[in-house]
Structures are given as C-alpha cells and as structure tokens.
Amino acid sequence: MTLKCSDCGKLLSSIEMAEFHGVKSGHENFEETEEQVRQRSPEEIKAAIEEMRKKAQEKKKQQEALEEEDKKKNFRILQKSNDETAQAMRQLQDQTRLRELQKMRQQKLEDQEQRKKILAEIEADKKRRAATTSSAANSASSTTVPSTKKPSSTSTSAAADTAAPSRAPPSSGRFSIRHQGQVCNLVIPAEQSLRDVAQQVSEKLQVPLPTAFMTTFPRATYGADVFDRPISQLKDIFPSAVLLPHWQ
Numbered sequence: 001m002t003l004k005c006s007d008c009g010k011l012l013s014s015i016e017m018a019e020f021h022g023v024k025s026g027h028e029n030f031e032e033t034e035e036q037v038r039q040r041s042p043e044e045i046k047a048a049i050e051e052m053r054k055k056a057q058e059k060k061k062q063q064e065a066l067e068e069e070d071k072k073k074n075f076r077i078l079q080k081s082n083d084e085t086a087q088a089m090r091q092l093q094d095q096t097r098l099r100e101l102q103k104m105r106q107q108k109l110e111d112q113e114q115r116k117k118i119l120a121e122i123e124a125d126k127k128r129r130a131a132t133t134s135s136a137a138n139s140a141s142s143t144t145v146p147s148t149k150k151p152s153s154t155s156t157s158a159a160a161d162t163a164a165p166s167r168a169p170p171s172s173g174r175f176s177i178r179h180q181g182q183v184c185n186l187v188i189p190a191e192q193s194l195r196d197v198a199q200q201v202s203e204k205l206q207v208p209l210p211t212a213f214m215t216t217f218p219r220a221t222y223g224a225d226v227f228d229r230p231i232s233q234l235k236d237i238f239p240s241a242v243l244l245p246h247w248q
Contacts, residue, residue: 004033011035107178111216111242114176114183118240121174129168170239173231177201179245190232190239194222197231201245210245221246 003012005021006029012018018030170190175197177184184204188197198210212223220236223246231238 002033002036003030004035005030103181107181108216110183111176111178114178115217115242118174118176118242122240125170169232173238174240175237176242177205177245178242179205179207188231191230193229193231194227194234197243198227198245205245207245208247211248212246213243214246215241215243217242223248 003015003018004010005012005018005025005027007027008025010021011033012021012030022028022030172190173188175186175188177186177197179201182205184201186197186200186204188200194213197213201207202209212221212227214221215237218236222234222237226234237243
C-alpha cells in the first residue's frame with residue numbers, strides 16, 4: 001500500500017511511515033494512491049545520508065553556540081556580582097577604618113581633657129596645702145610673745161626652720177584608666193603598687209587582670225619589672241596619669 005500526504009504530496013510506503021511523517025511534520029491528511037514509491041539509487045541514498053549528516057552537524061553547531069552564549073551570559077552575571085561584592089567589601093572596610101580613626105581621635109581628645117582635669121585637681125590641691133601651711137604659720141607667729149633679749153644665732157636658726165613651711169609629698173596617686181570607651185578613675189595610696197591598680201581595674205571594668213599599663217604621653221609601658229614597686233617611686237606617672245591597661 002502506498003499513501004500520499006495531501007498536505008505536502010510526499011509518498012509513503014506504509015502506514016507506519018505515514019504515522020512517522022505525521023508526527024514529525026504535523027500533517028494529518030493522507031490518501032491511498034496508485035503511485036509507487038520510487039526506489040532510491042545508491043547515489044541518492046548516499047546523498048540523503050550526507051544531507052542528514054550535515055543537518056546533524058549544523059544542529060550540533062547551533063546547540064554549541066547557544067551553550068557558549070549561555071556561558072558568556074553566566075560569566076558576565078558572575079563577574080558583575082563579584083565586582084559588586086568587592087565594591088561593597090571595600091566600602092565596608094573604608095567605613096570601618098573611618099570609625100576606628102574617629103574613635104582614636106575621640107580617645108585622644110578625652111585623654112587630653114582628663115589629663116587637664118587631673119592637673120587642675122593637683123594644682124588646686126597644692127594651693128590648698130600651701131594656704132593651710134601659711135595659715136598655720138601665721139597663727140603660730142601671732143601667739144609668740146616678743147622677747148627683749150637678743151636671740152642667739154642658734155635660736156634664730158631654729159625659729160627660721162620652724163617657720164619655714166615644709167611641703168609634704170602626695171599621699172596618693174590619681175589615675176584615669178581608659179579601655180574600649182570605658183573610663184575608670186582611681187585614687188591609690190602612695191605605698192601601694194601597680195598590681196593593686198590592676199586588681200581594681202579588673203574588678204571595676206570586669207576584665208581580666210592587666211599585666212601591664214601604657215601611657216600615651218609620654219609613650220611608655222609599665223610591666224612586670226615595676227608592677228610590685230610602690231607607685232610613689234614611679235615618678236613618670238605619680239601622682240597622676242592616664243593609663244591604658246594591656247594584656248601580654
């Protein structure tokens with residue numbers, strides 16, 4: 001039986017071939033015909049095979065081109081995403097550095113202000129001590145009975161020594177402790193050590209026991225070699241200083 005596709009005129013040698021043609025082309029109209037399907041010569045078969053091979057190669061090239069274009073699109077999308085991520089990271093790093101710089105500047109200003117306050121307190125304490133000593137000396141002078149006898153040189157020297165005000169050394173040290181934005185002001189007896197200071201810093205700031213202290217102006221570090229000495233012997237920071245706790 002020979003069938004003919006009414007839609008395109010193609011001759012088909014069997015019902016199976018007609019069904020295959022209909023599925024492949026979408027054609028639906030077929031009829032029986034007396035025409036016979038012409039047998040192909042070897043050259044025609046070879047040419048048909050070559051045509052099929054070329055179509056397959058062309059289809060493969062088109063598929064490869066589509067895949068290559070998809071790869072390029074995906075690469076551009078990934079590259080753009082990486083560039084945006086890198087830019088965001090740089091901006092975040094710049095913002096972090098700026099905040100750290102601002103924090104350091106603020107810390108420096110606070111240290112300077114605190115140092116001024118401590119120096120002002122020390123100066124006021126000196127004036128109070130001087131006023132107290134002067135008042136005591138004036139009181140002693142006003143209660144002394146004048147003598148008509150010429151005082152001896154020994155008594156004159158003793159009186160001069162008694163009248164001369166003596167300046168007592170500070171009995172305590174004042175320290176401003178700075179750590180991560182926290183401020184802790186301490187008054188420590190002169191005979192105590194930096195280890196006692198470290199103990200109070202640990203308790204008040206809720207931090208591990210510092211192993212050293214640093215000063216920013218002048219810049220210096222006070223560690224284990226002086227930790228147990230009385231603070232009165234540490235002339236660079238006694239009677240007052242701004243200290244930064246340090247852990248080694």
